Amino acid sequence: MNAITSPEVAGRTEVRVQTADFDVGAEIARLRAGNASIGAVASFIGVCRDLNDGDRVADMVLEHYPGMTERALERIAADARGRWDLIDILIVHRVGRMLPTDQIVLVVVTGGHRGEAFAACEFLMDYLKTKAPFWKKEQTPDGSRWVEARADDDAAAERWQ
């Protein structure tokens, strides 16, 4: 009967900062390929909206701190691995100019069970939003403005401490 004897495939952590868009289906398929110990895939996509704080947003430019950003994301991922039993962590964050409906960020967490994958995915987003050096500048009908940090993002990150 012992039909399936796939070797345990080790998980990986992958962090990318890029101007190019990403393909959610392809990213998830690549993580999962050949790993039959994955039972749960939790993922999150952050998307550029056409409205923020009551104003129309025509486009958005995302700036980052090259080097420190990748380092911060690697650290956030390592922190998640210390808290939960996970298989893969993927974080892809775009920089540059984006329009409403454009994808901004992707976080995918795979694991044996759903509770840990969900928790880690939300934790990664909450930490990324408060600890990774990215900044958004929006174009609105009144001109361009730097997006202000939000108190509820700080509160979301503090839940995990």
Add this chain to the structure above:
Amino acid sequence: MNAITSPEVAGRTEVRVQTADFDVGAEIARLRAGNASIGAVASFIGVCRDLNDGDRVADMVLEHYPGMTERALERIAADARGRWDLIDILIVHRVGRMLPTDQIVLVVVTGGHRGEAFAACEFLMDYLKTKAPFWKKEQTPDGSRWVEARADDDAAAERWQ
């Protein structure tokens, strides 16, 4: 400046029970198409593992109660809409024979903000696992067996009450 004046696109609830596999990327793209009010997309994929309760799993057959299953999923989705401000809810659950690494279930929730999308996605999975009439039968080296309901799934669902 008023470059973007996309009309608000109404969200939808979609529930499907099917033998065919699903394409996560295509499903998410379809929900998001043209809706610039979506800022957050939380999703979950449940996958068939090659190991359960310490035994190798060669394949799995998923049985359901046609009619009641769709009704239960629609009710779970309506319950989520009563708790959070969401845009789209998609639930796709497969039935029939599945092998390790095959996708079993997909839940996608879109919304304006990530906190609500995450909460609703996890809630839907927790409720689906305890309230929707699906049953799994596994093939292991010792023969076939019906999977037993798990106490921690009940506990996960009770958190939301």
Add this chain to the structure above:
Amino acid sequence: MLNVLYFARLRESFGLDTERLDLPADVGDVAALTALLRARGDAWERELAPNRSWRVAVNQDMAHPDTPVRDGDEVAFFPPVTGG
């Protein structure tokens, strides 16, 4: 007449996925219907014993022992669910 459905382990144990059942006058709720089935003995007595875990739905809604059962209803017996 009731339409009674069985799923998963119960379907296999009973060797039956559906049956039409004349509703006796003294059977008015899920508890009484379960007792009627249990009285068939063998797998019925074993699977529907008080120490086993099973669920009942009436007209596709989850039911309790005191949920009424009426002529024309669809009643389903099944194990705790294990989807997802």
Add this chain to the structure above:
Amino acid sequence: MLNVLYFARLRESFGLDTERLDLPADVGDVAALTALLRARGDAWERELAPNRSWRVAVNQDMAHPDTPVRDGDEVAFFPPVTGG
């Protein structure tokens, strides 16, 4: 020499994204370096005023006012982050 970087709103206000800075002998931590920059007046005084919100990283790690600053360090000033 320090390598000092400015990002986002600070970069725009200062009209500067990076500069090489000779480290005076009496500047040994982030607080002293911030005071040195604030003393330039105008946008520097305004953006780095105690009632404004900004962050400092030393060698790409988040820093505090008493984080040491040494010759050869990379120090970055930026607003609270708003990614995701």
